[in-house]
Amino acid sequence: MTRESDGPAVAQLELGAVLSALADPHRRRIVTELVIAPEDVERSCSSFQAPVSKSTMTHHFKVLSDSGLIRTTDYGNRKGVTLRRTDLNTRFPGLLDLLASEATP
């Protein structure tokens, strides 16, 4: 069964929650990788590398999803994530550009 996470609607996106989510370097790196990707394709959660445990990564994806930065889809045996680029650019213009400008090559 495929199940999409219900993050906040675009009008309910809160800057405080988004900034808190992005304050963590691992979470910021996940979002930045999605921001600078040439295409907005869905990525599998397991494709992100970080020197933290799997359960910590699960927590990070939950925080990102709850804040509205990403949308996660549960396929049962794996999870996919996409950036909510349009919603974020609508609600917080300039935020994703700021993250992109900080991306280390």
Place this chain on the structure above:
Amino acid sequence: MTRESDGPAVAQLELGAVLSALADPHRRRIVTELVIAPEDVERSCSSFQAPVSKSTMTHHFKVLSDSGLIRTTDYGNRKGVTLRRTDLNTRFPGLLDLLASEATP
């Protein structure tokens, strides 16, 4: 004796520290008030209202100063704060505009 706080130089401003500082609603409100002020005049720390203790406010000003969002000047009997607007606009273009757009009238 007047003493200016030594925050990070503009090249040393870190997005993570700035986002962490802004994730707190009281700290974000202090910065937003400075961002939307018609002129960049120095304000006294005590002119900011928040439903928290004086020691908590002192902590908030320290976090803001350490992250490089504000510059504080200690006049002995009072402290003044100014926004590092030029430095922030140079280092993180769009960040202050984002805060201004979230300001509640």
